[in-house]
Amino acid sequence: MNQKTKYWHVDNTVDDWLAYPQAQQAVKEAAELLQRNELVAFPTETVYGLGGNGLVDKTVEKIYIAKGRPSDNPLILHIAEEEQLEQLAEEVPPLARALMEAFWPGPLTLVLPKKAGVAQRASAGLDTIAVRMPDHPLALALIRAAGLPIAAPSANLSGRPSPTTGRHVQEDLEGRIAGILDGGPTGIGVESTVVDVTGEVPLILRPGGITAEQIADITGEVAVDPGLTVEGAAPRSPGMKYRHYAPEGEMWLVTGANVEAMAEMIRRHADEARREGKKVGILATRESASFYNKNDIVLACGERASLISVAQHLYDVLRRFDEEKVDLIFAETFLENGVGAAVMNRLNKAAGGKRL
Numbered sequence: 001m002n003q004k005t006k007y008w009h010v011d012n013t014v015d016d017w018l019a020y021p022q023a024q025q026a027v028k029e030a031a032e033l034l035q036r037n038e039l040v041a042f043p044t045e046t047v048y049g050l051g052g053n054g055l056v057d058k059t060v061e062k063i064y065i066a067k068g069r070p071s072d073n074p075l076i077l078h079i080a081e082e083e084q085l086e087q088l089a090e091e092v093p094p095l096a097r098a099l100m101e102a103f104w105p106g107p108l109t110l111v112l113p114k115k116a117g118v119a120q121r122a123s124a125g126l127d128t129i130a131v132r133m134p135d136h137p138l139a140l141a142l143i144r145a146a147g148l149p150i151a152a153p154s155a156n157l158s159g160r161p162s163p164t165t166g167r168h169v170q171e172d173l174e175g176r177i178a179g180i181l182d183g184g185p186t187g188i189g190v191e192s193t194v195v196d197v198t199g200e201v202p203l204i205l206r207p208g209g210i211t212a213e214q215i216a217d218i219t220g221e222v223a224v225d226p227g228l229t230v231e232g233a234a235p236r237s238p239g240m241k242y243r244h245y246a247p248e249g250e251m252w253l254v255t256g257a258n259v260e261a262m263a264e265m266i267r268r269h270a271d272e273a274r275r276e277g278k279k280v281g282i283l284a285t286r287e288s289a290s291f292y293n294k295n296d297i298v299l300a301c302g303e304r305a306s307l308i309s310v311a312q313h314l315y316d317v318l319r320r321f322d323e324e325k326v327d328l329i330f331a332e333t334f335l336e337n338g339v340g341a342a343v344m345n346r347l348n349k350a351a352g353g354k355r356l
């Protein structure tokens, strides 16, 4: 594929993004491309999305091809107004309404009964459809201007970490898509929480930016798909069975009672690997980076005291280990409360479940 990829850079140092003619022009051009069934990457509050007209199967097919994504893995449709749901969902159960009220726009994807005949390719032939309203001014303006539900998986090549900057998107998709709308680094850094609301109790299919605790506050009850945690159980969400991201280097998660214990274990393994001539990467945090040997590639992934900052930096750090071509990665682990559940879910997948 060798398409010319248009690049718009929209400054994100002001509150009112769309006050600038340059931003308005970028959104207008990007929306026109979407209406012409071309693919455009755009920022959301979670990660960058690779957008295409969700109603046209041929366009959605192009998304799968550009990413190299397995075709049985359905996409999320992004909307800017609740009314757009009428086109897509057969019904919106009260449970879904309550969650929309509380968290939209925001990092919560709802799996709803699908209206027959629409978005066949986006839903990968399932009779449910995943929908969310992103909380990012550029994303909302773009979807509104296009006037379409936009299918948008993360804008990375399948198997690479999700992109959290315009440069990440460029690295993976330059030449493969029509445009990249760069609005600076994304805020949350891990994908949305996917919740099935077709039953009595909301069922988390993928942990993400909205936590189980936040959902339970609204609905009283919440369940987590056993396929996410129980060995051998099949995940309900087609995407969760894939490895998601496998670093070039072999990755190990290191557990311990506290950060000092983890660091001691990591130092021991890193010393041994270095003696064998291996290039070692260490996923540390601001608090712990100084505990490690300077000869290793030590990257601080935010601050342990703020799981939100760990989530924000996670994918950038994983990409940097690949750039450094490390042979081995030892990663500190985090508490699974709040957004820590999403962080640990992604780290576990990247490590293929390997722990020390």
Ligand code: AMP
Pocket (backbone or CB within 6 Å): 073, 074, 075, 076, 111, 123, 126, 128, 129, 130, 152, 153, 154, 191, 192, 194, 205, 206, 236, 237, 238, 239, 240
């Ligand atoms: P991504 O687009 O890369 O953020 O991934 C979307 C996630 O939502 C994947 O894990 C999909 O398998 C999941 N998903 C999308 N549609 C459905 C659906 N109808 N039922 C269950 N999971 C879904």
Ligand code: MG
Pocket (backbone or CB within 6 Å): 153, 154, 162
């Ligand atoms: Mg993805």
